[in-house]
Amino acid sequence: MGLISLLQQSPLAFIIVALALVLSLTVHEFAHAFVADRLGDPTARRAGRVSLNPFRHLDPLGTLLLLVAGFGFARPVPINPRNLGRWGTLWATAAGPLSNLLIALVCALLAAALPYSPLLEVILSTVLGVNVVLAVFNLLPIPLLDGSRILGALVPSLGRSLAQFEAQPFSFVIVMIFIYALRGPIGSLIGQVQDWVLRLVGA
Template structure:
């Protein structure tokens, strides 16, 4: 179910989820860009991506999908692997999911040690959940996701094949089919990680 359905049924929930999702996606892409920039690749800065401004990171089609079907994506950060090398590329790829996991842990700590109103608790839980979803989902080692680029950096010969696959016009459809077929397993994994994050800090 897309976010758009919440506009009439629960407008406040729509605002909370939409804001948390947009800001979390922006932080995810910023982490990729900032890491690449720090490791010596000027490409993200050249494209204006070393910023937390969501407008620089949102993809129009990906945003529309989020509104309509509840699943979407941001614009990938352009990098030049030749400037980063094998391990630099790995760290850039991992930076996005790790940034989302960090946000989730911060939210869990705030839930544990803070005294909050029910509204703030709802916001923190929403942000935590969204960032766990982004972290776990992006670490799946299938093309177009960060996990495949991490795997490609660890196994260069496989990485070349994955890169070639990503360039094919049908790659997005195949990835979507994978998500549809294994959606239950992915949801179960996300739930396990979310429980771990909350349990880790005793929230």
């Protein structure tokens, strides 16, 4: 379900989910850029991506897909593996999903520590859930996602093959079609992990 449908059902829920997505996607991409920059790759900084300004990271097409289809993407942060090496590339890539898990953990801690408020509970649980979904989805070993690049850093020969595929003109379209075709199983897997995490933190 896209955010447009949610807006029609509940404007407040739309605002909460939209802000949670903007926050989470921004921090995710910033984490990639920040870690890459700190590890010696200036590519993201030169592109203006070491920033918490959402407009530096949101992608027009990805945002449109979120509105109408319920899934989308931010602008990938450019990094140069030659500047980072194998392990630097791994950490810069993993920084995105790890930042989402950190946000989810902070939300769980705040929910446990702060006085109960129905609105606050909805906000924290929404932000927590969005970040778990982003982390799990991005860790899938599918080309163009962080999971495949982490796997490629661990297995250099596979990483070279993935890089060659991603450099092809229609790789993005192929991956989008693949994800759409498997949206049921992928959604089920993410939902199961999300439920497990929510039970684990008591949210």
